[in-house]
Amino acid sequence: MKGASYPSAAQADGTEIDLGALRRTIPPICAGFARDSERFRGDHMATTNEAKGRPLSPHVGIWRWSATMATSIFHRATGIAASVGLLMVTWFLVALAAGPQAFATFSAFAGHWFGQLVLFGFALSIIYHLLNGVRHLVWDGGKGFGVATATFWSWFSIVLSVVLTLGLWYLAPATIGF
């Protein structure tokens, strides 16, 4: 390419575009775009890394479970479960507004073993998510990041949520039956 001459391109105002300079500029820009679009596609990145024999960071299965890791995963799981539970709360409100017949249908589901399982899972999820959510808010304040502290409050969230859920079930055994 060195020494190659490019035809000049005259513009309307009489000046000329330097096509050689243009050609030297475009390829780096295109390479930049290609790199960026690759970065946004995680799956493509992974296959590239494997193909080129690059070291890969270990995936979920290889880590030893710790209390902090567990509470982090539980937070997501209970968040999803609590969203489903919120739909059940909505159903309760709709049934209450719709009349005795609709309410009877809701009660029948809530009293069924499957409905009870959903309600118990919802209670456990919302209580855990609430307790662990407060930990997240404390972290947002920049506090509680020490290993010992984080581990202690992890176990605290797990144990207390189970205790409180069983306590709720003891207080309201018929939540279950309506």
Place this chain on the structure above:
Amino acid sequence: MSLRTPLSRVRGLGSAKEGAHHWIVQRATAIALVPLVLLLLYGAVTLAGQPYEAARAYLANPFVAVASVLLIFAGFWHARLGLQEVVLDYIHKESTRVVLLLLINFVAFAGTALGFLSVLRVYVTG
């Protein structure tokens, strides 16, 4: 030295063009939900084993009705943001991702509307 313009810095939107809005609303609704969820649990204990009429009368109480509406609003908003984050993290296929995000939004808004109207109806009709 930063190459960002003063205007860009003041807007504080960053590369996502949305700034910290998602993050802040997730926290704001979380704080609001702390007392609301405690009231929900209190309500569950109170209503346990109660017949239809009693449950309806309980919801018709102005304080309970307002708390229920707030719970529905904050709850579905918080759930919507959280589920959106989960989908963006784990679903890599574009079409599946868009469908799930739409579904989450539709269900969240429908749930909010249904819950709000139901509480309103019970409150107005007693």
